[in-house]
Amino acid sequence: MARYHILHETLYDYGSAVSLSQQMLHLIPRACPWQHCERFDLDLDPEPSWRQRREDAFGNPVEWVAFHQAHQTLHVRAEMTIDVRPHLPASLALAPAWDELIAAIAYRGGVAPRAADLNAKRYLFESPHVRIKHELEPFATDCFPPGRGVLEATRALMEKIHTEFEFDPEATTVATPVLEVLEKKRGVCQDFAHLMIACLRAMGLPARYVSGYLLTHPPAGQPRMVGADASHAWVSVYAPGSEHGWVDFDPTNNLLPDTQHITLAWGRDFSDVSPLRGIILGGGGHEPEVEVTVTPVEG
Numbered sequence: 001m002a003r004y005h006i007l008h009e010t011l012y013d014y015g016s017a018v019s020l021s022q023q024m025l026h027l028i029p030r031a032c033p034w035q036h037c038e039r040f041d042l043d044l045d046p047e048p049s050w051r052q053r054r055e056d057a058f059g060n061p062v063e064w065v066a067f068h069q070a071h072q073t074l075h076v077r078a079e080m081t082i083d084v085r086p087h088l089p090a091s092l093a094l095a096p097a098w099d100e101l102i103a104a105i106a107y108r109g110g111v112a113p114r115a116a117d118l119n120a121k122r123y124l125f126e127s128p129h130v131r132i133k134h135e136l137e138p139f140a141t142d143c144f145p146p147g148r149g150v151l152e153a154t155r156a157l158m159e160k161i162h163t164e165f166e167f168d169p170e171a172t173t174v175a176t177p178v179l180e181v182l183e184k185k186r187g188v189c190q191d192f193a194h195l196m197i198a199c200l201r202a203m204g205l206p207a208r209y210v211s212g213y214l215l216t217h218p219p220a221g222q223p224r225m226v227g228a229d230a231s232h233a234w235v236s237v238y239a240p241g242s243e244h245g246w247v248d249f250d251p252t253n254n255l256l257p258d259t260q261h262i263t264l265a266w267g268r269d270f271s272d273v274s275p276l277r278g279i280i281l282g283g284g285g286h287e288p289e290v291e292v293t294v295t296p297v298e299g
Helices: 098-105 115-123 136-141 150-164 178-184 189-202
Strands: 002-025 035-045 050-055 061-067 071-084 207-214 231-238 246-249 261-267 276-282 289-296
Touching: 002 207, 071 261, 098 115, 098 150, 136 178, 136 189, 150 189, 150 231, 150 246, 178 189, 189 207, 189 231, 207 289, 231 261
Parallel strands: none
Antiparallel strands: 002 061, 002 071, 002 276, 002 289, 035 071, 050 061, 207 231, 207 261, 231 246
16 A cells, blocks of 8 residues: 655736636545545635535535635645555456447436446547547547457557657647647547547547646655656546446556656546636636645655
8 A cells, every 4th residue: 555645835916916717626635446535625715705515426525615805816835745556457358349338328218228338438428528520430449449458458558658759848838739639649648548539439438537646756865856747648538347437547657657656636637627726706817836746755
């Protein structure tokens, strides 16, 4: 088991006063069979006029907050201690063939679907940042020959994206379309996750977007820098018969997430799990300053 202390700080400097603000925060780590949050603290400055914790439509814990007093800055500080246990699948070969899975979850009139299949289908269709275009299927087809296991085929797709695309934080923005990422073959973890999800859905497979944190390693002999880490994104594909029903893949790093990935939330794409999202009345132009520090905890 791995244990981590995580500090995620966000500062908004609005330039001019905001008279009213309402925000939805996806900063509380999701409870998973392989992950346990020992401690979580969420501090906001200024203190909100109203706050409430609940779950969103995907079962993620969220904090709703409202500020009714004028303010020019907003500082959000989320601090947590999390245990993560190994959860790699025993074997990718044990999963059903991808084409058999599509047939198994297909709608049949008069036949009630299994609850797990019905839940998975919400991740089968287009979403705001994942459009399903005909150009995607030719890119992914060679990874999905008939009869190939869904997890082995998904791993091949992950490896293809990792090999053919270059990590470039200057190439895209949060609004860059998937087809532009496919054309430029450059982007960041969010882009590679969206592209991989779009390809999987184009092939007829349910896939969801996972947000969280990744333990990074400083250069040899160098101390871990405060604020040097960042939020991360990866992909989960539906795989009935596996231990947890879904299996994660990280196309940015070409690996299956395990104890160095900390799950925060999942949804159809980034728009469902943005760390802070809301509306403000007033304020000027602003870009948030974000610092994330992931520190291993001994014992």
